Amino acid sequence: MLDVLRHSWALLLGVMLLMLGNGLQGSLLSVRGGAAGFSAFQMSVVMSAYFAGFLLASRMTPGMIRRVGHVRVFAALGSFISAVLILYPAFPHPITWTIERMVIGFCFCGVYVTAESWLNNASSNESRGQALSLYMIVQTLGIIAAQAILLIPDTSGFLLFVIPSVLVSIAFAPILLSVSPTPAFATTKPMSLRRLYDTSPLGVVGMFLLGAVFSAQFGMSAVFATESGLTLGQISLFVASFYVGALVTQYPLGWLSDRMDRRQLTAAIAAVGGAGALVAMVFPDNFTVLLCAAFVIGGANNPLYSLIIAYTNDFLGPEDMASASAGLLFVNGVAAIGGPMLTGWMMSVFGPGGYFLFIAILLLGLTGYAVWRMTRRPAPKVADTGVYTVMMPTASPVAMELAQEYAIDVAEAASDAAQETGTDGGRDAG
16 A cells, blocks of 8 residues: 555645545635525536536547647646636526536546546556545545535635646646656447346446435535535535545445355445435434434445445456446446436425435435345355455546446456366356
């Protein structure tokens, strides 16, 4: 781990600064939108635009890199991010913010693709898993730390938009001064959704539901807090609690997932997260309850993302993992676009409590579906399951492929070891 940090510290520092800017702008827009009189549904459309831009960029950025190179794409998209962050307070209108938010989502995805390709290029087979873990930890810490910046007094109304713009601009310096361009990479063609569903129904359904849950968490948590009348300090703590929960539970649950039926663990984690959402809906005026619920939901949703990927891999050979991950990422992205808008609609119908009702329905639905899938086919033997790799729903296709490359390396090493000992290293697809 220290060796990875020594070789990639500049890249990881740059990524943390990027996440400070990204994590702050989402919460800040929610607060300022509420102050400007935007409705919850209007803000939900603004927040959904980020995920639309993100999904679009996941398809377009590789082609841009092949045409003009990593450095030019990285610098150009970074410049657009800084510019849009400054423009937000100049034109406070839902339509303007929706367009700007879509541009921000597009640019951040492109920046992640470029940075993650550098990380992949700098990682060896032996260090790939550690590099990915560090990268995900840095991303989470950046989002958590960003919520503290929200508390800086801003009498001008522009300062809190200037700060993330500056942070994003500074982020490029350590990255561009410490890495060299990597060769153009080829994108992996997604596996057809029909084949992906036939291979792992729980993988497809679970990834779709989690896409909507995470977009509600990432895009609408501050909107809920603003609509509920929480103070600025309370909003900061509430949003941060989701990601603290993710940081605390990711590795223990990953350890468990390598030792038991992953469907049972999926059902249990989703049930806990759904129960936490229901409790918060019943006690919306108790701030301590809200913090605990955010911790539980974040601690459930983020590990579930990694768990669903690992479970899907259990039914795939190494040659199919990359194409399956591309399909899962597409399913997740489509659901993420609709998640904030459905959340905003439910908040307009049921009040702020509709936020937690939406999350509870999805997570408890995932619980029920996972339990039903357990009746349809037996689980793979624990000894034949693949490795759990830490992933965040904010990851780009390159990070997903990096995780899959690590899973493939582990699977091939296990197969080689099984052949040498004369045991059966094949997968039991059930």
